[in-house]
Amino acid sequence: MTVVTVSAHSLYGLDNLPYGVYSVDGSAPRVATRLGDTVVDLAGLLGDEVFARPSLNAFMGQGYEKWVRVRAEIRDRLAQAVPDEVLFPLADVTLHLPVEVADYVDFYASEHHASNLGRLFRPENPDPLTPNWKHLPIGYHGRAGTIVVSGTGIVRPSGQRRAPSDDAPSFGPSTRLDIEAELGFIVGTGSALGEPIPVEEAERHLFGVVLFNDWSARDIQAWEYVPLGPNLGKSFASTIAPWVVPLLALQEAKVPAPQQHPQPLPYLAAEEPWGLDVDLEVAWNGEVVTRPPYREMYWSPAQMLAHLTVNGASTRTGDLFASGTISGPGKDTRGAFIELTWGGTEPVHVAGETRTFLEDGDEVVLTASAPGAGGSRIGFGEARGRILPATRG
Missing domain, CATH: 3.90.850.10 (Fumarylacetoacetase-like, C-terminal domain)
Structure with a gap:
């Protein structure tokens, strides 16, 4: 278990938590967030298979209330120790197009x-x-x-x-x-x-x-x-x-x-x-x-x-x-x-x-x-x- 720490001057602290899609060592792309220079696998962190997909579309389609709940849950989880297997150095991952663009x-x-x-x-x-x-x-x-x-x-x-x-x-x-x-x-x-x-x-x-x-x-x-x-x-x-x-x-x-x-x-x-x-x-x-x-x-x-x-x-x-x-x-x-x-x-x-x-x-x-x-x-x-x-x- 690891507590991810970030500098107070980081552009990617708990107030940000952007969403992206990553892969590592040829694995299938999955949805993640970023804390400092650490990429956090969200399916593993939250136990929600909507994030074990190659784009954000399925999650986004669940609506505003779900966006609010998930953001609060991510913040709560990352404020404490999390399993090492959901954490990846940013330098070690490949980042992909985060959404399937419709129009x-x-x-x-x-x-x-x-x-x-x-x-x-x-x-x-x-x-x-x-x-x-x-x-x-x-x-x-x-x-x-x-x-x-x-x-x-x-x-x-x-x-x-x-x-x-x-x-x-x-x-x-x-x-x-x-x-x-x-x-x-x-x-x-x-x-x-x-x-x-x-x-x-x-x-x-x-x-x-x-x-x-x-x-x-x-x-x-x-x-x-x-x-x-x-x-x-x-x-x-x-x-x-x-x-x-x-x-x-x-x-x-x-x-x-x-x-x-x-x-x-x-x-x-x-x-x-x-x-x-x-x-x-x-x-x-x-x-x-x-x-x-x-x-x-x-x-x-x-x-x-x-x-x-x-x-x-x-x-x-x-x-x-x-x-x-x-x-x-x-x-x-x-x-x-x-x-x-x-x-x-x-x-x-x-x-x-x-x-x-x-x-x-x-x-x-x-x-x-x-x-x-x-x-x-x-x-x-x-x-x-x-x-x-x-x-x-």
Whole structure:
């Protein structure tokens, strides 16, 4: 029997207890939590076979009351000695995609990001935002099957692209490969077709939060997106962290949402609208180049879920929706390289080299933390990806 001890400064103390899926020495993947740098097998700790599965979906589908009970039980068990056979050093395990992603929607919830892209793409327009932007959370449906776990290599996508100076499009590997630093929100319990989820009920449906990198081929995107929006420029890969931080762990991170003008329509209005005080860092080849603050986001997670379902669209356990690029007001808080380098016109120096967009071999790592109880901080793991050469084009 062992009592797992962690530093008071650990991002993975008893106030966090994120969920993930691990395997060790080729064993079948199972659900675990993390305490410090120790991975704890939950089926063995709790005696509940719902955790002896290769994803969190079965557990998430049991609903909010079960999430609350299990979290309290894990905290109680780990505050005392536990069997050695349920404990594994983090360095000894392989971490897997934590959920079976059902559907995936990406939003566009940062006013700073949307304004920056408006100035880049529509410099002749005095208003950088589209007319609908402050009335609804804009989003698009992506490909759930190309969401990958941290550490998976990202093959440079190929496709059509046409520069402003070109008479016709050409085909080849993207030359303007980018990132988008985001948070992803995982639906634990779904909703029936024709039954919208009100903003006030979002927390009973949202299980947890993950770091999310929406890799973006800006040249492919720019040529294809009119009139129906992103497709191949986004669908080749998105990276999530292996640890899902329960929304229950983020109560201390809740902050009032920014004031919204004009007043949103009633289905998007909440009595006490909330956001999350999450600080992200983006490291490019080992050097931190920007620190986007999630608390600046205009549209909240509850509003995004309410809008996603207001037309009667159903949701399922494992649905994931992402926030869109998180950007703050300053250059050092921009969450995409197209903003950071202002469309490639303002190169940045990274690890002794000059960059505008991603080159083969470049590695990007997203990390984040949020306030926890008693002055602690809560970590989100990392979303890591390295760019591999295109396979065709």
